Amino acid sequence: MAVKWLDKPEDHDFDAAADYLSLLAESDAVDKTVAALKKAPPVTRKAKDILRAAGLALLPETNAHVRADLFKISGGKKLSPILLVRGDGRKGTPLQVADGYHRVCASYLTDENTGIPCRLVSWQS
Template sequence: MGVKWLDEPEEHDYDAAADYLSMLAEAAVVTSTVDALKNAKPVQRKAKDILRAARLVLLPESNSHVRNDLAKISDGKRLSPILLVRGQYALSVRMEVADGYHRVCASYLTDENTPIPCRLVSWQDAGATGSVPGAESRDLLR
């Protein structure tokens, strides 16, 4: 059975994205980025490519959240689209899965080539420093 998706992310997904992103960036940047996600046009990306771009490991079926999403897939329930924030290749900053990591993993375990509906935006500067969250840690590793 294939993965079915909702047309739009659920409102609580944006709240979860903001909570996660708040650990990476200042409040104004997070607010602007989440607002951009809300207004972004849907795109489709494959589960395997999302995991690679975000440099994330595939969570196993034994993970409780992945298991719950796999059960939803099996029951024919629709999953919420994924919220992504683009990294910067020139700075070796990875893409962030702002919300939906477990759904990506469940989709991958179903079929790694499953097209996943996403909202994909770049970090929004909000008039701050113009830096990309995560770039500082990359510079420290040099």
């Protein structure tokens, strides 16, 4: 079954991204980065590449949130696009999945080559 996507992230996704990013950076950088995510044009990236760039493990389908997203996928419901903050390969800093880790995993479990609509920005300062 193909994964279907909403045209744009939901408002609460940006709040979730801000909560997560606040663990990594000061509030000024977080606020500017989330503002950039809201304005960023959509890009498409493969599930397998997102996980690799972020250095994240694939969560199993037994994970409650992944299972819920798989249920949405099998029911033909649309998922919200992923919010990403670019890492720095020169410094060994990984990509940050600011919001959507479970959706990436569910998409990967459906098809690792799934094209995922994302908002991708660099850290703003």
